[in-house]
Amino acid sequence: MKIKKIALVVSLSVFTSVAAAKDAQVVVQDGIEVKPIPGYYKLASKEKIDHEASLQYAGMLQKAEQAGALVPDDHPQVRRLRAIAARMMPYASRWNPDAAQWKWEVNLFNSKQVNAFCMPGGRIGFFSGILTTLKLTDDEVAAIMGHEVAHALREHSRGQMLKSTGTSVLARLAGAGASAWFGIDPRVTDTIAQYGSQAASLKFSRDDERESDLIGLDLAARAGFDPRAGIVLWKKMASLNKGQPPAWMSTHPGGKERIAIMNQHMNVLLPLYARAKGTTPARLPPYRGAPAAAR
Template identity: 40%
Template sequence: MFKPCSLPMLFAAMLVAGCETVNTTSGGAVGVDRQQRMFSMLSTEEVNQMYAQSYRETLQKASEAGVLDESSAITKRVNTIAQRLIAQVPVFRPDAAQWAWEVNVIDSDELNANCGPGGKIIFYTGLIEELNLSDDEIAAVMGHEIAHALREHGREAMSKAYGVQMATQLGSAFGVSTAGLQLANTGVQYLMTLPNSRSNENEADLIGLELAARAGYNPNAALSLWQKMNKESASSPPEFMSTHPSSSTRITELQANIPKVMPLYEAARARVN
């Protein structure tokens, strides 16, 4: 029979055995270099394929509802900005240049935008119109979202969830009490998910800041963007804020890193002019 102290060690050993430590991107000028733990059995390709299917279903529903915006002025703006940002992704991740990037706009009051695994971008017109976003601010949102995809934050979150599920199944097999399993799940949530969630947001902020600067968009727009977001969330939180929680330190962190990317922005503007 297993001793009580040996069971957690067994769980840890089995979970670690199925993990690999990776750094999905280079650090860039902003210096994002956190090592990430991924389940090796959950590959990048598998996650990208799963999301691509969900993405296609979303677009199909939007098309059937007549809200897939393919030719408006907003769509043209979003596509132009996206192409400039996508051109910069090899700085952080060379293989991302070969991703099957897609950019689509949905005509909806929803204040939301995202870039899923594998480079599948969706923007909702409500976010742009309600917050009256400039091109620089759109680039700040999109750069942030692209950064989540480059860093594979979705796969990382799925790896953690898979780890919890595996531990739960093993615990049940070895007769661990339900209360004990709930406690383990809560512990994983607070010790793993929440800190990494904040870390992931910070990484997306910084990489997005640099992507936008390298593409010739003013990095200071990230400040005005989050000021608008915070003001909007005070009355009715945008959908975007539910998965991108604000914090009192976010704008401070952005301000501290803008000097690192400002030369990149100035060099990009000089090439354009």
């Protein structure tokens, strides 16, 4: 009887040890999963794209300054944008090691456009309209900045160029094949092929947007900005974009889809934000953003 008891205790001990070892091997995902940049992107010259972006950005600054549309460095909103960027950019190299060497630039253009961008190499631009029309909090600015920066970090412009070229060539070949096989006027099949190519490019763009949404919120959360601001932000954007074409006809996913995807990833985004704030997700207060201005 004693032998059976000893065997039972030993068995339980072994089982507990194995279970503990397995638990020790479980790694909780640290934010949004980092995926490698597709290898085929190397087919497009990174140096050429960066050089062209540099020239284009410099030209924009020059023209804006000449037109009196470049907001000066000492303006409170410029300082605000640069302060937000300074908090976020130290985390950028997680998504692209080259970003550690980028010379980040942040400028504000005096325009009613509700828009922002980030060119390859870390050249960021905001239009004043997006700040005033949407009444953006710092958290919401961080969500937008993170989204635009993510496009540059993941080299979406380089990938999009290659994808667009590739789908166009394949579509034309498919059109030529259909023309020869079915005896259809080549001009007709070529037109159909081009529509197919454009639709494929739109999908690629929507995929890039989804990725940038999540990476942008990851960057913001690590820097201590509330990722739930992304949800409030896209609700504001949706209220401004009524009457836009359906999501499947756009380069951007629909607002409801974006919000749903963000909500699905809050389980990994909120811990990043809580950690930056020195607390736990359960202790975080609810997020409340200012409503968008009426148009």
